[in-house]
Amino acid sequence: MKNLFGKRREPLTDTQLLMTITIGIFAVMYILAMALLGGGFLHTQQIFDMLNDNASLIIVSCGLTIVMIGGGIDISVGAVTSLVVMSCVLYLNNGGNVFVSILLALGIGLGFGLVQGFLISVLDIQPFIVTLAGMFFARGMTTILSVNPQKVDHEAFNRLRDAKVEIPWLGYVAKNGNLVPARLEIGVIVAAVVVIVIFILLKYLKLGRNFYAMGGNQSSALMLGINVKKTRFLSYLISGVLSGISGYVFMMHTGAGNATNAAGMEMNAIASSIIGGTLLTGGVGNVIGTLFGTLTLTTIKKIVVSSGLNDPWWQSITTGGMLCFFILLQSVVLSKRSKKKKS
Amino acid sequence: MKKITKKLFQGSLSQLTIPLIAIALLLIFNLIRDPGFFSIGISHNNDGNAVLAGNLISIINGASELAVLAMGMTLVTAACKGQDISVGAAAAIAGSVFVKVLKAGSSISGLTVLLAFLSACVVAMLFGTFNGILVSVFKIQPMIATLILYTCGRSIAYWINGGATPTVSSHIITAIGSFIPGIPIPTPVLIVLFVAILFRLLFHFTSLELFTQSVGINQSAARLNGINPTFIKLLSFIILGVCVAVAGTIGVSRLGLINHETLLLDVEMDTILAVAIGGNSLGGGKFKISGSIIGAYVIQMLTITLYAMKVSSTDVKAYKAIVIVILVVIGSPVVKARLSKLINSIFSKKKETVKGVQG
Numbered sequence: 001m002k003n004l005f006g007k008r009r010e011p012l013t014d015t016q017l018l019m020t021i022t023i024g025i026f027a028v029m030y031i032l033a034m035a036l037l038g039g040g041f042l043h044t045q046q047i048f049d050m051l052n053d054n055a056s057l058i059i060v061s062c063g064l065t066i067v068m069i070g071g072g073i074d075i076s077v078g079a080v081t082s083l084v085v086m087s088c089v090l091y092l093n094n095g096g097n098v099f100v101s102i103l104l105a106l107g108i109g110l111g112f113g114l115v116q117g118f119l120i121s122v123l124d125i126q127p128f129i130v131t132l133a134g135m136f137f138a139r140g141m142t143t144i145l146s147v148n149p150q151k152v153d154h155e156a157f158n159r160l161r162d163a164k165v166e167i168p169w170l171g172y173v174a175k176n177g178n179l180v181p182a183r184l185e186i187g188v189i190v191a192a193v194v195v196i197v198i199f200i201l202l203k204y205l206k207l208g209r210n211f212y213a214m215g216g217n218q219s220s221a222l223m224l225g226i227n228v229k230k231t232r233f234l235s236y237l238i239s240g241v242l243s244g245i246s247g248y249v250f251m252m253h254t255g256a257g258n259a260t261n262a263a264g265m266e267m268n269a270i271a272s273s274i275i276g277g278t279l280l281t282g283g284v285g286n287v288i289g290t291l292f293g294t295l296t297l298t299t300i301k302k303i304v305v306s307s308g309l310n311d312p313w314w315q316s317i318t319t320g321g322m323l324c325f326f327i328l329l330q331s332v333v334l335s336k337r338s339k340k341k342k343s
Numbered sequence: 344m345k346k347i348t349k350k351l352f353q354g355s356l357s358q359l360t361i362p363l364i365a366i367a368l369l370l371i372f373n374l375i376r377d378p379g380f381f382s383i384g385i386s387h388n389n390d391g392n393a394v395l396a397g398n399l400i401s402i403i404n405g406a407s408e409l410a411v412l413a414m415g416m417t418l419v420t421a422a423c424k425g426q427d428i429s430v431g432a433a434a435a436i437a438g439s440v441f442v443k444v445l446k447a448g449s450s451i452s453g454l455t456v457l458l459a460f461l462s463a464c465v466v467a468m469l470f471g472t473f474n475g476i477l478v479s480v481f482k483i484q485p486m487i488a489t490l491i492l493y494t495c496g497r498s499i500a501y502w503i504n505g506g507a508t509p510t511v512s513s514h515i516i517t518a519i520g521s522f523i524p525g526i527p528i529p530t531p532v533l534i535v536l537f538v539a540i541l542f543r544l545l546f547h548f549t550s551l552e553l554f555t556q557s558v559g560i561n562q563s564a565a566r567l568n569g570i571n572p573t574f575i576k577l578l579s580f581i582i583l584g585v586c587v588a589v590a591g592t593i594g595v596s597r598l599g600l601i602n603h604e605t606l607l608l609d610v611e612m613d614t615i616l617a618v619a620i621g622g623n624s625l626g627g628g629k630f631k632i633s634g635s636i637i638g639a640y641v642i643q644m645l646t647i648t649l650y651a652m653k654v655s656s657t658d659v660k661a662y663k664a665i666v667i668v669i670l671v672v673i674g675s676p677v678v679k680a681r682l683s684k685l686i687n688s689i690f691s692k693k694k695e696t697v698k699g700v701q702g
Contacts, residue, residue, distance in 0.1 A: 123672060124676050124677050129619050129625070132616065135612075136661065136664035137660070140657070140664060143660075144658050144661060270487075270490060315498075317499065320491045320494040320498075323494060
């Protein structure tokens with residue numbers, strides 16, 4: 001809808017503008033880090049490491065972006081991720097096979113998506129409360145399954161976990177003269193596929209456009225003949241399934257289950273989406289922006305660590321400061337635009 | 344006009360039904376499970392004071408911080424159509440400031456405690472103002488605006504005390520955290536009572552309640568009627584700041600130390616839950632502080648009941664989630680409409696007589 005009417009009057013939609021700002025800031029920040037701090041930032045592996053560490057966060061943030069575009073919120077994603085990790089680890093350790101464990105991960109995610117989607121869309125309960133309950137339930141179940149950390153001891157899975165894509169020409173020569181190839185984990189490829197699929201869904205498919213319409217204005221979406229209940233249900237369903245996938249990717253990265261896994265991931269995911277230009281009021285957002293939001297968040301943390309601010313409080317204080325900056329920037333930019341439109 | 348007042352009255356009545364039903368259900372459940380759950384005895388604490396003891400007392404005592412926070416949160420929710428998720432982090436900051444000021448003096452007297460509390464209040468109000476300005480002036484959704492402080496609040500608390508978890512020991516602090524000698528009721532309960540009375544007086548002598556509701560229901564209409572929405576929103580956050588300082592002080596006094604990581608951990612979620620269970624819409628507008636207070640006690644009663652059933656503290660969350668879902672499903676508009684239809688068809692005669700009395 002937006003594209004049809006928006007193109008003639010304004011060159012960029014809100015979504016595109018916010019995304020462009022994020023990508024721009026990310027690029028400037030990274031180049032500055034390369035110029036001033038050097039070191040690790042000069043190697044491609046640095047970006048790859050950021051992707052390796054955050055593949056599951058990227059996947060979860062994509063799901064959250066869809067929910068937020070639809071005008072909702074899902075804070076159960078981190079806890080579901082943690083529950084998936086723990087259940088899959090226990091299943092594998094009790095002699096399961098890898099294929100079924102993937103199904104298990106998807107199943108748990110799907111289950112959470114189904115129940116939460118039903119409660120929110122059909123019974124019309126506030127999404128915050130439902131997903132809060134989902135978060136409590138998933139965290140509680142994780143500790144009921146096991147309070148102690150569990151390490152995966154499964155041959156086939158270990159092979160999958162250690163499988164890495166090596167790109168020699170992006171590597172660098174280490175001090176002892178050996179070529180260290182750049183390594184990407186399988187999880188990053190999964191995340192890339194997820195980002196592309198969600199991007200296509202949001203941009204070109206009818207369902208994706210329905211999410212925007214629903215988030216922008218629910219009653220006009222209803223009048224346009226969009227089944228709002230079904231659309232909202234599907235947004236939570238997708239988010240649930242993506243949390244399941246994210247859990248599996250998380251497990252492939254760490255290879256162990258722990259009750260404190262993915263602690264605070266929901267807030268990181270929300271922060272990534274916001275930095276990427278998604279508005280919590282709905283109707284505005286883009287999954288590519290979310291990807292860069294995650295990268296920006298990680299880059300800030302890396303910069304803080306490599307500039308020698310080792311005290312544990314600096315990381316979150318700078319993250320908070322950065323978040324503040326982005327949120328204010330968005331608010332100012334958007335209010336200026338709306339003023340322009342009026343005049 | 345008569346119709347509207349009738350509607351409003353019924354609305355406020357039905358708002359309190361869910362939390363009251365929840366409490367009743369929990370009480371009945373406990374009565375069947377173990378009647379001894381309700382026994383209240385008088386025991387002697389370490390100082391030799393006669394104090395009340397029992398599960399019910401520990402429920403009412405334990406919910407104190409939650410109840411105080413829920414009162415402030417109700418105002419913010421009503422005015423800003425959103426919630427403050429930084430209350431736990433802000434309480435950690437307030438607690439840290441409280442301890443920092445106490446530690447600065449050579450000895451702890453009544454005056455230094457008061458001074459420490461006031462400085463904690465000022466700091467918490469400043470952070471509340473920060474959140475409030477983001478929400479009211481920059482028009483950012485409350486959850487996003489407070490996400491900033493949520494992210495970095497506990498680190499700031501950490502930084503205030505230089506990464507340590509200092510302890511304070513003084514009979515005044517013990518008195519605030521547990522019992523005042525000679526009074527068998529736990530002090531935090533008295534503090535909740537005091538704060539609740541303050542709120543009542545505030546609503547009685549000012550038009551804050553009406554203004555907050557009108558800003559929450561329709562901001563532009565409120566502005567056209569001469570209410571300043573920016574100020575009302577900002578004020579609600581500042582009042583929440585005071586509540587945060589009180590909760591932080593109670594939390595610190597209870598333990599006699601400040602642990603920035605664990606002080607009131609995850610309390611923001613419980614607080615929002617208390618507001619919702621109390622029948623207040625999280626989308627702003629009409630509110631009832633008493634509902635939120637009852638909501639806080641429902642949550643604490645649920646927790647204590649689960650503890651009494653030997654559920655470990657880490658597993659409690661899962662059971663809590665199930666109960667919450669049941670509660671909100673019963674309270675959801677769809678189920679409510681079906682239920683009231685059902686009840687109407689059964690008690691149609693009775694309902695009419697009740698209506699007659701109200702009119």
